[in-house]
Amino acid sequence: MSASCPVGYPLPWAPAPDIPKSWTTLTEQPLLEIALPSGEPALLVTRYKDVRRLFADERLSRNTFGRASRVSASNDLFGDPNIDNDPPQYLTERSVVMRAFSARRIxxxxxxxxxIVAELLDAMEAGPQPAELMEAFAYPLPILVICHMLGVPPQDRPKFRRLIDGFLSVSKLPEDEVDQCRRQYWDYLTELIDSKRAEPGDDLISDMIEISREDPAKLTAYQLQHWVKTLLIAGYVTTASQLGTGMAVLLHRPEVTAELKxxxxxxPSAVEELLRYQMMGTSLGTLRYAVEDIELLDGSTVIPKGSTVLLSQESNMDPEEFADPLTLDIRRTDNHHLTFGAGIHFCAGAALARMELQEATEALLRRFPGLRLAVPGEELRRPVGGFLAGYTEIPVSW
Structure with missing residues (x-):
């Protein structure tokens, strides 16, 4: 480890939908000392093989509340002292979610x-050009899908979006507003779950309630609410950001877009490659706490006990794992990217996200064969102070 000052994280983005230059040299050292948005220190694991192995290493705890560095000075984000995010309890809870989140349901x-895709594209086609892809398509699609899946009433969807945007603020909103959004979001979920207990429906929340009723040791009321909170957030904002930024990355490369059309x-392979590029996210969601010293695969680098650790999704650019990793190759095979995590912490909603991204991408290109960015890629703006780093607006024409 060097004695130099920690690098500010998230790393700076390139002005266009391209891979930032700072990513290209990350794997030269297996650990990078970073400073989180809170100003507190952490270690970024940079190499693919280390990251993949550490996703399953129980010496890295996800119970970070009160002992790991904070992502934000005013927002603990996913830290919750009442939830055990480590095995064996985590696996017990996850088994309930995965039973309800079945392949049949997806x-x-x-x-x-x-x-839903067809209706959104009808409205987009009937509207003015350029259209704003995020508001016209990328945001409403996953909101409508996850709310349908979980049984969120249609009239609640605007409130749901506002509360989640506040919940995910890193430095975008003042502390009192973040706290208010977090409290209101939790109160809303309490009311929603209570309504499903009283009148079950054909939805994921009702299924999770029924599974837990059959075996009360599976999920307590608090644990159920925690998982619903997590699924709603993951099912909305990450998919929306990936859909929008994935299309921006693709349309910024007209020759690749033409090949796909x-x-x-x-x-399917293009969606996986766009996921590997991971242009909308950072590794903030992989926050861990080292409960023991952990030796990395180079045999000489050690994560010290007591460290805050991030498992780098930028490792999707590791040249030891991916041939020509900086090239967007929609024909890439064996694309074992880590965008959805790995092992026991592989994203529960990965199948849903893949299906939505595939349906949305194909439908967009079929409906609008002339689809193109309405501004140069360099002029697309990223949000400031949020958990994800997609684009605030993506104007498109056709």
């Missing part, structure tokens, strides 16, 4: 997604 949603059977 596949049954595909037709729902197709209908000429062969839409490449959509």
């Amino acid at each position: 596949e049954a949603l595909r037709e729902v997604v197709k209908v 000429a062969d839409l059977s490449l959509v």
Whole structure:
């Protein structure tokens, strides 16, 4: 480890939808000393093989509240002293979620997604040009899908979005407003779950309640509410950001867009490659706390006990794992990116996100074969102070 000053994290983004230059040399050292937005220190694990192994290493605890560095000085984000995020309790809770989040349910949603996509594109086509892709399509699609899946009433969706945006503030909003959003979001979920207990429906929350009722040791009321909170956030904002930024990355490369339009059977591999590029996110969500010293694979670098650790999703650019990693290759095979995590912490909603991204990408290119950015990629603006780093607006024409 060097004695130099920690590097500010998240790392600076490139002005266009390109890989930042600072990512290209990350793997030269297995650990990078960083300063989180709170100003507090952490260690960023940079190499793919280390990151993949550490996702399953129980010496890195996800119970970070009160002992790890904070992401933000005013927002603990996902830290919760009442939730055990480590095995064995985590695996018990996750098993309930995965039973309800079944492949059958996801596949049954595909037709729902197709209908929602078509309706959104109808409205977009009927509106003025340029259209703003985030507000016209990228945000409403996952909101409508996850709210349908979880049984959130249609009239609650605008409130739901406002509260989640506040919940995910890193430095965007003042502390009192963040606290207010977090409290109101929790109160809203209490009311929503209570209504599902009283009148169950054909939705994920009702299924999770029923599974927990069969075995009360599976999920307490608080744990159930925590998981619903997490699923709503993950099902909305990450998918929306990935859809928007993925399209921006693609449209910034007209030759790649043309290749994909000429062969839409490449959509699944293109979606995986756009996920690998990870242009909308950072590794802040991988916050861990080292409960023991951990030796990395180089045999000489050690994560000291008591360190705050981030598992770098920028490791998707590791040249030891991906050939020509800085090139967007929509025909790439064996694309084992870490955007959804790995092992026991692999994203529970990965199948849903993949399905939405595939349906949305193909439908956009079919409906609008002339789809293009309405401004140079260099002029797209990223949000300031949020948890994710997608784009605030993506104007498109066709």
